[in-house]
Amino acid sequence: MKIALFGYGKMGRMIDEISLERGHQIVARIDEKPGEIPYGEMEVAIDFSVPESAVTNIKGCLSKGVPVISGTTGWLERFGEVSDHCEKVKGAFLYASNFSLGVNIFFELNRILASMVDKTGEYEVGIDETHHIHKLDTPSGTAITLAEGIIENSGYKKWALDKEGPETIPIYSHREGEVPGTHVITYTGGVDEIRISHEAFSRKGFALGAVVAAEWILGKQGVFSMKDVLNLGRK
Structure with missing residues (x-):
């Protein structure tokens, strides 16, 4: 699986490490001020950037047909806008406040x-x-x-x-x-x-969950959560 990382702080680096351990390829490591973004090389994007960049990152990927996993917080007042955009372009988007x-x-x-x-x-x-x-x-x-x-x-x-x-x-x-x-x-x-x-004893559980979600979302369409990934039904 070819993964693009949006945001390359501690979580981004840990996701990078776990992705490689699981046999995936990182095709882009995009920080706060990206240059040209290689959408055509990505199969999935994982966004752990900053609130100011999250919506632009997510909508940009969805518009190019790239499914997105997002763990960035602080932007959720625009969640409806992003969900509507995902439905409009028939994309795949999964947000979780915590992937553990x-x-x-x-x-x-x-x-x-x-x-x-x-x-x-x-x-x-x-x-x-x-x-x-x-x-x-x-x-x-x-x-x-x-x-x-x-x-x-x-x-x-x-x-x-x-x-x-x-x-x-x-x-x-x-x-x-x-x-x-x-x-x-x-x-x-x-x-x-x-x-x-x-x-939590370390951040590794969060990073692993994000990679598992990225593996799960390939080939799907819609707006999802970790409940879908883990098949956790309501009471």
Whole structure:
């Protein structure tokens, strides 16, 4: 498989390494200010760039018939625009806030737990996330996905950073050292507390998941998520 990498930071370099280990070829390593982009040489693009470049990168590839895997966060207010463009050009696009297999299982546990706890009316939820000091976005895309999963399966209506309020899920973000990523969801009641958490030991799981998604999307058409790749059904 011939892969183009958009964004060549730590994640881009790790995806490069894993791709080569799995027998793939990197045909382009494109940083923030690319020159001529070799669309004709790509079979799939993996975008871990920056929010300011993501939409241009994704739409550019889709317009040229190149399927795109995106893990860039901070641009999702334009997700509808990108999805519409993908459908218009009959392309293939997959976005995930986190490509880790464990995290995507965690997403499903989160949805199920939210629905179960909501029926009791006895608990208040909070999300706590910790990442390395180099992470650009706050809160993390993973934390937002977790909050959205709770909102879809409970009476909560919105989330807010470092704020509590009626029908609001507070997300508390921390940036420390080189922490790959830890997410904790806590339901606190009058007599006890329920807590689920996911802790990444390294970024390798994220990079591997992105390559697996790239392998999966070849020959497909539409807008997808890691639920499709891993065949994770809703409850």
